[in-house]
Amino acid sequence: MDHIKVAKVDNVSILHHGNEQRGTLHLTAHHLIFRRAPSEPEGAEKQPSTPLPPSEIWVAYPIICTAYRYPSCQSAPAHIRLRNRDFSFLQFRFETDRECRDVFDSIKALTVVKGGVEKLYAFYYQPSMTGERRCNGWNLYNPINEFERMGVGTDRCKGWRITHINKDYSxxxxxxxxxxxxxxxxxxxxxxxKSYRSRARIPALTYLHPLNNCTITRCAQPLTGVRGNRSIQDEKLVAAIFASSQPPGTSQTPAYLRASTPSPSGSSSDLSSLETAGTPTSDPDSSPVGRIYGAQQRNLIVDARPTVNAYAMQVVGMGSEDMDNYRHCSSPPCTKVYLGIDNIHVMRDSLNKVIDAIKDSDITPLPPNRELLAKSGWLKHIGLLLDGTYAIVHQIAIDHSHVLVHCSDGWDRTSQLAALAQICLDPYFRTIDGFITLVEKDWVSFGHRFRHRGGYLGHEKWFVEKSGYGQSALEEGIVDDDEDEPAPRSAGVPGGGQAAAFAGAVLGQAKNFFHNVSNPNGRATSPAPDTDSDDFADRRTKAARQVETPSVTKPKEVSPMFQQFLDGTYQLMAQYPTRFEYNERFLRRLLFHLYSCQYGTFLHDNDKERMESGVKERTRSVWDYFLSRRKMWLNERYNPAHDGQEHEREVEGGRVIFPKSGAVKWWAQCWGREDHEMNGAPPAPSVTLSDTTQLSVASGGGAPGVAALTAEAAAGAVGGMVDSVRGLTLGARTPARKASSEPLGVEMM
Structure with a gap:
C-alpha cells in the first residue's frame, strides 16, 4: 500500500470502443477498479428505486502491458491509456494533471514488482466461491498415471520404462x-x-500412440558445434526410441546400414522433401531381410527452427543432428525436417504489429486496420505451426513412425508442436480433463519458461510519459526500447529517427561480428540469431550463470508462445467443432489467467522452481477456477461418439484429426473484436466523386471496375463518414458493439 499515492479518484471518465462512462477509480494492492456511477434506464422516471446497479471493471496489475500518460492540452484532458495483455484497451480521463500523474505513478509502482513472484496476487488470493475452495487442481496431474494411461510399463507396451533419475532435479x-x-x-x-543435449534435456517420452505404440519424444538441440561433436550414447538413445515399437530381439541396426557410406536420404531440409525423404529403396539386394512390423517405419527428427538458424547455432557450440551419425538409428534411415518456425523475438514482433492494428479500440469503434493485420504475419506463423503439427500427426497415424521433436532448448516451439499433435492424435486431450493434463505435462512440467515469456513482474520501460507534443523519450530516439544504452543519434542523416535507428542497428551488428571474429579465446561469445533461451549470453561462462537474477523481467524474452498454442487449438476447434468438449471461452479465459497472476500454476519456469518456492502449498491452482465452473466451458456441439473405440483404427473420419493450415483465421474473440471485424470482407476500396456525381471504384487487382451510384447514395456515404469523424472528435456516444459474455477485465470469483 506504500506505493499508492491516491487510493480513490472521483469524476473519472473511461473510454472504451469510443464509449465514455463516468465513475470512480479505485486503486487497491492488486487491482485497478473502475466503478461506474449509477445511471437510470432511458425513458424511466427518475425515482430513487430505479437506478441501475453500478458496473465494475477490474484490472489486475500484471494484466497491464503498457501505460501512457498524457498531460492535459487544448484538445484533450489529462489521461492514461492502458494496453492490457488480454487485448483490452482503456483510457482514463482525469480532471487535473496531478490526479493523472498520481494514478500513473501508483500503477507503475504496483505493476513493476520488486522482489520476485512471491509479491504477486497469487500468494494473497483466497477464493470466495465454495466450489473453488473444495477443489485442489495441484493433484489433478499425476505423471505416473498419465504414462500408465498411454501404456508405459504395461503388457501393451514393454518398450518403455519410468526412470526417477531426475527425482531431485540434479x-x-x-x-x-x-x-x-x-x-x-x-x-x-x-x-x-545428457552432456550432449542443451541443458541436459535428453530425448524423453511425451506421448505413446495406442494404435501402434509409436511415440512423440522431445528434447533440446544437440551440442554439435563447429567441430561436429557427436555422442554415441545419444545416438543409442535415439535408436532405442525408434525401435521401441518393434518386437524384442529385433536388430536396431540392419546389416545394410552398417557400412560407412552415408545414406543419401539421411536428412531432409524442409517439409516439401518429407514425402520422398527416407523412402525405402527398391533395390532387392539392399532391402532388410525378414521384414517385420515397424521395419519400414519412416522415423523422423523434427527441428522446428529455420534451417539457417539451426546451422548458425553451431557457432556457439550447439546446432542440429548430423544425420550421418543418426542414419543407423532405424531402418530405413531416419530423416530430419526443418519446419522454419521463427524464434521468440520474431513472434513478439508479430504480436506487436497486431496490437498496432487494433490499439485504437479505446477511442474508436472502427474495425482494426486490415492491412496492418496482414503485415503482422501472425496467421502465417500459426499456419506454419499447424503445418508442422500435420507432419507429426501424419508420421505417427499414417506412416506408423516415431517422431523426435526439438527446437533450441526444447521449451517453446517444442511444447507447441508436441501439444498440438497430441490434441490431434488422442481424443482424450480434446476433453477438459485431458487438456488440463496436456498443459500440465507438456508446458508446466516439461519446463516452459512462463515467468520469462509472460513478463509478470513488469518493466519500467513499459510505462511512458508523453510530452506536451504527444511524444515520448522512446519515440524521440533518446532511449532505445530494446537496449539499456541510449540509442545512437546521427546528425545530418536523412530520415531522422528511423535512419538513426537503422544506423545504430548496423553498427551493433558490426560490433557483434567483429567481437566474434576477434575473440582472443577463439570462441564465439555473442548470442546466436535464433534461440528460445532467455539467457543465452549466460552460456559464456559459469560465472554468468551464477549471477543470473531470476526476479527481473527481461523485455527481450517476453513472447506469446503459450498464446500461439491456444490459438492453434482454437483453429482445430473451428475446423472440427464437434470433436472438442471445451469451448472457445475456455481457451480465452485460460489466456486471461495466464497473465492475471491470481493463481500459482504459471508463475515459475519449471518444477524445480515450484518445489523450492512451495507454490503448491502457498497458492491456488488455476484448475480450481475451471473445475469449479465446468459447465461454463462445455461445447454444446460436442459429440463424443465421433471418437468412440470403434473408430480407433479408422484414419479418415476416425479418432485422429488433421489440421488444415489453409483454413487458418483470426481468433477474433481473443483480440477483443468481433469475427466480421477480423475475418470479414476486405476494406472498401478508395472512392472518388466524379463531376457526374457518380462514384468510381477501382478494383483491388488493378482491373478497371466502376460501380455507378446515385448522387443521393454518394452523399449519404460521405455524410456517414463525416458523422463518424465528428462523433469521435466531440466524444459523442457511438454505436456499441455486441455486449461481451463477460465483463471487461473482471475475475469471476
Missing part, C-alpha cells in the same frame, strides 16, 4: 522429476548422454 533442473525412456536404456547411459 540430472536436468528444467525437466520433470519423472521421465519415461526406452526400457533398453540404462540410467548410466542417460548420465553420459
Amino acid at each position: 540430472f536436468s533442473p528444467t525437466y520433470p522429476a519423472t521421465l519415461a525412456v526406452p526400457s533398453t536404456i540404462s540410467d548410466t547411459t542417460l548420465t553420459h548422454a
Whole structure:
C-alpha cells in the first residue's frame, strides 16, 4: 500500500470502443477498479428505486502491458491509456494533471514488482466461491498415471520404462522429476548422454500412440558445434526410441546400414522433401531381410527452427543432428525436417504489429486496420505451426513412425508442436480433463519458461510519459526500447529517427561480428540469431550463470508462445467443432489467467522452481477456477461418439484429426473484436466523386471496375463518414458493439 499515492479518484471518465462512462477509480494492492456511477434506464422516471446497479471493471496489475500518460492540452484532458495483455484497451480521463500523474505513478509502482513472484496476487488470493475452495487442481496431474494411461510399463507396451533419475532435479533442473525412456536404456547411459543435449534435456517420452505404440519424444538441440561433436550414447538413445515399437530381439541396426557410406536420404531440409525423404529403396539386394512390423517405419527428427538458424547455432557450440551419425538409428534411415518456425523475438514482433492494428479500440469503434493485420504475419506463423503439427500427426497415424521433436532448448516451439499433435492424435486431450493434463505435462512440467515469456513482474520501460507534443523519450530516439544504452543519434542523416535507428542497428551488428571474429579465446561469445533461451549470453561462462537474477523481467524474452498454442487449438476447434468438449471461452479465459497472476500454476519456469518456492502449498491452482465452473466451458456441439473405440483404427473420419493450415483465421474473440471485424470482407476500396456525381471504384487487382451510384447514395456515404469523424472528435456516444459474455477485465470469483 506504500506505493499508492491516491487510493480513490472521483469524476473519472473511461473510454472504451469510443464509449465514455463516468465513475470512480479505485486503486487497491492488486487491482485497478473502475466503478461506474449509477445511471437510470432511458425513458424511466427518475425515482430513487430505479437506478441501475453500478458496473465494475477490474484490472489486475500484471494484466497491464503498457501505460501512457498524457498531460492535459487544448484538445484533450489529462489521461492514461492502458494496453492490457488480454487485448483490452482503456483510457482514463482525469480532471487535473496531478490526479493523472498520481494514478500513473501508483500503477507503475504496483505493476513493476520488486522482489520476485512471491509479491504477486497469487500468494494473497483466497477464493470466495465454495466450489473453488473444495477443489485442489495441484493433484489433478499425476505423471505416473498419465504414462500408465498411454501404456508405459504395461503388457501393451514393454518398450518403455519410468526412470526417477531426475527425482531431485540434479540430472536436468528444467525437466520433470519423472521421465519415461526406452526400457533398453540404462540410467548410466542417460548420465553420459545428457552432456550432449542443451541443458541436459535428453530425448524423453511425451506421448505413446495406442494404435501402434509409436511415440512423440522431445528434447533440446544437440551440442554439435563447429567441430561436429557427436555422442554415441545419444545416438543409442535415439535408436532405442525408434525401435521401441518393434518386437524384442529385433536388430536396431540392419546389416545394410552398417557400412560407412552415408545414406543419401539421411536428412531432409524442409517439409516439401518429407514425402520422398527416407523412402525405402527398391533395390532387392539392399532391402532388410525378414521384414517385420515397424521395419519400414519412416522415423523422423523434427527441428522446428529455420534451417539457417539451426546451422548458425553451431557457432556457439550447439546446432542440429548430423544425420550421418543418426542414419543407423532405424531402418530405413531416419530423416530430419526443418519446419522454419521463427524464434521468440520474431513472434513478439508479430504480436506487436497486431496490437498496432487494433490499439485504437479505446477511442474508436472502427474495425482494426486490415492491412496492418496482414503485415503482422501472425496467421502465417500459426499456419506454419499447424503445418508442422500435420507432419507429426501424419508420421505417427499414417506412416506408423516415431517422431523426435526439438527446437533450441526444447521449451517453446517444442511444447507447441508436441501439444498440438497430441490434441490431434488422442481424443482424450480434446476433453477438459485431458487438456488440463496436456498443459500440465507438456508446458508446466516439461519446463516452459512462463515467468520469462509472460513478463509478470513488469518493466519500467513499459510505462511512458508523453510530452506536451504527444511524444515520448522512446519515440524521440533518446532511449532505445530494446537496449539499456541510449540509442545512437546521427546528425545530418536523412530520415531522422528511423535512419538513426537503422544506423545504430548496423553498427551493433558490426560490433557483434567483429567481437566474434576477434575473440582472443577463439570462441564465439555473442548470442546466436535464433534461440528460445532467455539467457543465452549466460552460456559464456559459469560465472554468468551464477549471477543470473531470476526476479527481473527481461523485455527481450517476453513472447506469446503459450498464446500461439491456444490459438492453434482454437483453429482445430473451428475446423472440427464437434470433436472438442471445451469451448472457445475456455481457451480465452485460460489466456486471461495466464497473465492475471491470481493463481500459482504459471508463475515459475519449471518444477524445480515450484518445489523450492512451495507454490503448491502457498497458492491456488488455476484448475480450481475451471473445475469449479465446468459447465461454463462445455461445447454444446460436442459429440463424443465421433471418437468412440470403434473408430480407433479408422484414419479418415476416425479418432485422429488433421489440421488444415489453409483454413487458418483470426481468433477474433481473443483480440477483443468481433469475427466480421477480423475475418470479414476486405476494406472498401478508395472512392472518388466524379463531376457526374457518380462514384468510381477501382478494383483491388488493378482491373478497371466502376460501380455507378446515385448522387443521393454518394452523399449519404460521405455524410456517414463525416458523422463518424465528428462523433469521435466531440466524444459523442457511438454505436456499441455486441455486449461481451463477460465483463471487461473482471475475475469471476
